[in-house]
Amino acid sequence: MRAVDLIQKKRRGGELSGDEIRHFVAGCVDGSIRDYQTAAWLMAICCQGMTFAETVELTRAMAESGASADPGELAAWAVDKHSTGGVGDKTTLVVAPLVAAAGVPVAKMSGRGLGFSGGTLDKLESIPGLRVDLSAAEFQRVLATAGLVISGQTAGLAPADAKLYALRDVTATVDCLPLIASSIMSKKIAGGARRMVLDVKVGSGAFMKTLDEAAALAQTMVAMGEHLDRQVVAVVSDMSQPLGRAVGNALEVQEALDTLRGDGPPDLWELSLTLGSYLLALAGVVSEPAAARSRLTALRDSGAALERFAAMVAAQRGDRRVVDEPALLPRAALVDSVASPHTGYVATIDAEVVGRAVAELGAGRAKKGDPIDHTVGVVLHARVGDRLAAGEPLLTIHARAADDWHRARDRLLSAYMWSETPAPQPPLVHRVLGA
Numbered sequence: 001m002r003a004v005d006l007i008q009k010k011r012r013g014g015e016l017s018g019d020e021i022r023h024f025v026a027g028c029v030d031g032s033i034r035d036y037q038t039a040a041w042l043m044a045i046c047c048q049g050m051t052f053a054e055t056v057e058l059t060r061a062m063a064e065s066g067a068s069a070d071p072g073e074l075a076a077w078a079v080d081k082h083s084t085g086g087v088g089d090k091t092t093l094v095v096a097p098l099v100a101a102a103g104v105p106v107a108k109m110s111g112r113g114l115g116f117s118g119g120t121l122d123k124l125e126s127i128p129g130l131r132v133d134l135s136a137a138e139f140q141r142v143l144a145t146a147g148l149v150i151s152g153q154t155a156g157l158a159p160a161d162a163k164l165y166a167l168r169d170v171t172a173t174v175d176c177l178p179l180i181a182s183s184i185m186s187k188k189i190a191g192g193a194r195r196m197v198l199d200v201k202v203g204s205g206a207f208m209k210t211l212d213e214a215a216a217l218a219q220t221m222v223a224m225g226e227h228l229d230r231q232v233v234a235v236v237s238d239m240s241q242p243l244g245r246a247v248g249n250a251l252e253v254q255e256a257l258d259t260l261r262g263d264g265p266p267d268l269w270e271l272s273l274t275l276g277s278y279l280l281a282l283a284g285v286v287s288e289p290a291a292a293r294s295r296l297t298a299l300r301d302s303g304a305a306l307e308r309f310a311a312m313v314a315a316q317r318g319d320r321r322v323v324d325e326p327a328l329l330p331r332a333a334l335v336d337s338v339a340s341p342h343t344g345y346v347a348t349i350d351a352e353v354v355g356r357a358v359a360e361l362g363a364g365r366a367k368k369g370d371p372i373d374h375t376v377g378v379v380l381h382a383r384v385g386d387r388l389a390a391g392e393p394l395l396t397i398h399a400r401a402a403d404d405w406h407r408a409r410d411r412l413l414s415a416y417m418w419s420e421t422p423a424p425q426p427p428l429v430h431r432v433l434g435a
Contacts, residue, residue: 001019001020001023003024003027003033003034003037003041004037006020006023006024006041007037007040007041007044010041010044010045010048011040011044011047011048012048013048015051015053015054016050016054016057017057018057018060018061021054021057021058021061022057022061024038024041025058025061025062025065025160026061026065028160028163028164029065029066029159029160029163035167038163038164038167039167039171039173042164042167042168042171042173042176042179043171043172043173045173045176045178045179046172046173046176046179049176049177049178050178052220052223052224054178055178055181055182055220055224056224056227056228058178058182058186059181059182059185059186059189059224059228060186060189060228061160062158062160062161062164062182062183062186062190063158063185063186063187063189063190065158065159065160065161066156066157066158066159066160066190067136067156067157067190078104078105078106078107078143078192078193078194078195079099079104079105079106079107079193079195079196079197079279079282079283080106080107080108080109080188080191080193080195080196080197081095081096081099081106081108081196081197081198081199081275081279082108082110082184082187082188082196082197082198082199083198083199083201084180084184084198084199084200084201084206084207084208084217085114085117085118085119085201085206085207086117086118086201086205086206086239086242086243086351087116087117087118087205087239087242087243087247087351087352087354087355087358088118088205088242088243088244088245088246088247088252088351088354089117089118089199089201089239089243090118090120090123090243090244090246090252090253090255090256090268091199091243091268091271091272091275092108092110092120092150093120093123093124093252093253093256093257093309094256094259094260094264094268094269094272094305095272095275095276095279096108096148096150096309096312097148097260097305097306097308097309097312098260098272098276098296098299098300098305098308099276099279099280099283099296100146100147100148100305100308100312101299101304101305101307101308102280102285102292102295102296102299103147103285104279104280104283104285105143105147105148106147106148106149106279107139107143107149107191107192107193108148108149108150108151108191108193109150109151109152109157109158109187109188109190109191110124110132110150110151110152110187111152111161111165111183111187112152112165112166112169112365113169113359113363113364113365113372114165114168114169114174114207115169115174115207115355115359115364116205116352116355116356116358116359116364117174117205117206117207117355118247118248118249118252118355118358118363118364120150121150121152122249122363122372122374123249123250123252123253124150124253124316124318125249125374126249126250126253126329126330126374127253127313127318127319127322127329128318128319128322128328128330129317129318129319130313130316130317130318130319131316131317131318132150132151132152132316133151133152134149134151134152134157134316135156135157136156136157138151139151139157139191141315142312142315142316145311145315146308146311146312146314146315147308147311148308148309148311148312149312149315149316150312150316151316157190157191158186158187158190158191160186161183161186161187161190164179164183165183166369168183169365170365170366174207175207175208177213177216177217177220178220180207180217181217181220181221181224184198184221185221185224185225185228185230188230189228189230193230194229194230194231195230195231195279195282195283196225196230196231196232196233196282197232197233197234197235197275197278197279197282198218198221198232198233198234198235199235199237199271199275200214200217200218200221200234200235200236200237201214201236201237201238201239202214202236202237202238202239202240202430203238203239203240203241203351203426204239204240204241204350204351204352204353205239205240205241205242205350205351205352205354205355206239206351211236211430211431214236214430215236215431215433218234218236218431218433218434219234219433221234222234222433222434225434231282231434232434233278233282233432233433233434234432234433234434235274235275235278235429235432236429236430236431236432236433237271237274237428237429237430238426238427238428238429238430239351240348240351240384240426241348241349241350241351241383241384241426242349242351242354242355242380243267243268243271244259244264244265244267244268245265245379245380245381245383246377246378246379246380247354247355247358247363247377247378247379247380248358248361248363248375248376248377248378248398249363249372249374249375249377250329250330250331250374250375250377251377251378251379251398252377253322253326253329254326254329255268256268257306257309257322257323257326258326259272260300260305260306260309261300261306262300262301267383267428270428271428271429273293273296273297274289274428274429276292276296277289277290277292277293277296278432280292280295280296306323309323310323310324329374330374330375331375331398332373332375332376332377332398332399332400333375333399333400333401334397334398334399334400334401334402334404334405335396335397335398335399336396336397336405337381337393337394337395337396337397338393338394338395338396338397338409338412338413339390339391339392339393339394340382340388340389340390340391340392340393340394341390341394341413342388342390342418343388343389343390344387344388344418344419344420345385345386345387345418345419345420345421345422345423346382346383346384346385346386346387346388346416346417346418346419346423347384347417347418347419347423348384348416348417348423349380349383349384349415349416350414350415350416351415353411353412353414353415354378354380354412354415356411357378357408357411357412357415358376358377358378358408360404360407360408360411361373361376361377361378361397361398361399361400361404361408362376362400362404363376363377373400375398375400376398376399376400376404377398378395378396378397378398378408378412379395379396379398380394380395381393381394381395381396382394382395383425384423384424384425384426385422385423385424385425387422394413394416395412397409397412
């Protein structure tokens, strides 16, 4: 089989066989198929789509492109949580230690930032020394030690997804349902968890802009889970404005730590509580999600969840002191606030505009392999529905230099729309599938 023939077949709307998909994925991993050919194939998929059968085969091929963690060795009831990506979405850093503190092993494979959406691995690497490039053996060791592991797709675990993930980020092929679904599910299969909760984002700061698109992606992944013998719950949550207040890698780590201490933004805590409750229900710890909320809250209040986070940081060679001393996180050279230009109510905050502004500050990548700046970002002081007087602090920008700060200020101010009357808060959770 030649790569060019498979690209042409998909470009013309043909359905690829399982053998053809496995051949292409293997070539991506071993280098016999070049990046420019893979990029063309991804664009053809983005334009023509994939059938459900193709999407399942792509997921299998990506999951089997390297070693797989053995769920029997990890834990028979390990669970996982994944987000389709959003702006300010640091729920993994809150949910995973909460659930692990409840005695349920959390085996998670995560990704890096895509486009305007931040990545869990980039956020974790804000912690000095912390490693996310774990081998299969290290992945199992950390899980056994801390009851919680968050790793990336190394050469051993789902390497095909790592390759395709990075190329999608720089070829405008991120917002494609079969590519999103196969990326997420392949990591879940390779990571070994058989029970998972998927946080499917919808809104301006998500790759799925409409509720219909998000529901279709959620339903596809729930169906794939059934097909691949996994229990899947998909929560469709709102991303029409950034989640929480902090957007940027080190800033989001600090906000997650604040939330685990009980001092975080209410929306971040509420969504983390919802996702964590479904994970405990899937693990059989509680009979239904509603019964888990008080238990998770108690684990936060007792400090057990924060201690679990610290154990994971230490097991992955990070500086454990960061958990108690967030000032050890890297800091931007220039930190300054922006005043509200209006008196009135915040009507909307375009999350995508905020995400792109933070990426341009240096928190995101313009091309594959670009380094990122963990220190930069923004902290929002008002949310949709809040009232401000002109001159009150609207947001605080963390930048490397004055020119960066001024460009970000102009872009960020354009994300806001104002109203003279109170604006309704969008619902945090739109629907739940597969429960």
